[in-house]
Amino acid sequence: GQNIDQPTEMTATEGAIVQINCTYQTSGFNGLFWYQQHAGEAPTFLSYNVLDGLEEKGRFSSFLSRSIGYSYLLLKELQMKDSASYLCAVQDSNYQLIWGAGTKLIIKP
Amino acid sequence: IAGITQAPTSQILAAGRRMTLRCTQDMRHNAMYWYRQDLGLGLRLIHYSNTAGTTGKGEVPDGYSVSRANTDDFPLTLASAVPSQTSVYFCASSMDANNEQFFGPGTRLTVL
Numbered sequence: 447g448q449n450i451d452q453p454t455e456m457t458a459t460e461g462a463i464v465q466i467n468c469t470y471q472t473s474g475f476n477g478l479f480w481y482q483q484h485a486g487e488a489p490t491f492l493s494y495n496v497l498d499g500l501e502e503k504g505r506f507s508s509f510l511s512r513s514i515g516y517s518y519l520l521l522k523e524l525q526m527k528d529s530a531s532y533l534c535a536v537q538d539s540n541y542q543l544i545w546g547a548g549t550k551l552i553i554k555p
Numbered sequence: 556i557a558g559i560t561q562a563p564t565s566q567i568l569a570a571g572r573r574m575t576l577r578c579t580q581d582m583r584h585n586a587m588y589w590y591r592q593d594l595g596l597g598l599r600l601i602h603y604s605n606t607a608g609t610t611g612k613g614e615v616p617d618g619y620s621v622s623r624a625n626t627d628d629f630p631l632t633l634a635s636a637v638p639s640q641t642s643v644y645f646c647a648s649s650m651d652a653n654n655e656q657f658f659g660p661g662t663r664l665t666v667l
Contacts (some may be wrong), residue, residue, distance in 0.1 A: 458664060463567060476653060477653070479655060479656075487660070488658035488659060488660050489598070489658050490658070491657070494655060533597070535596070535598075537653065539642055541652040541653050542600075542603070542613065543600070545597030545598040545599070546597050547596055547597045548597065
């Protein structure tokens with residue numbers, strides 16, 4: 447079966463760095479996406495990885511290792527507005543997205 | 556219209572009633588999707604359309620139908636609503652099937 451695993455909840459301090467992990471087992475792989483979702487709102491696109499390695503975009507970076515089915519999202523210089531759920535999604539062989547349940551990130555002052 | 560819109564924002568519906576959730580995008584995206592999001596679960600794909608005139612079934616299609624008569628609109632119909640269809644429904648679109656998806660604001664549906 448297809449499976450995406452990520453921690454249910456994480457807590458971090460304002461100004462710090464946090465790493466959110468995602469492991470996956472899917473039928474085929476055509477890319478991995480990270481989305482941010484604030485409570486009561488729609489998901490918004492953060493990053494896309496299709497090749498191994500690190501993609502950096504401002505305070506956010508995303509890493510992929512296809513051989514072990516692993517990705518992480520790294521958030522630096524945390525701000526209170528980063529409190530949200532972070533969704534990992536893998537595009538399978540049919541280009542459909544398989545979604546993890548999301549990681550709720552709580553930022554404390 | 557800017558981006559992707561959904562209507563209604565929320566709805567309370569009696570079981571057995573028919574309901575259509577509307578979705579419209581003005582980005583000329585080829586692909587569109589309907590998801591449901593339930594607490595503790597990831598987004599689950601209900602139906603999708605890779606281009607106008609075609610549709611496909613996702614992970615949880617039973618009890619739902621869609622149509623894609625043109626590029627902009629992708630309505631989702633519940634023929635006879637049941638309480639297990641209580642959920643938040645998101646419509647999304649992407650330029651093509653392998654691009655990032657843009658989401659509408661969602662419809663919160665409660666079936667009693």
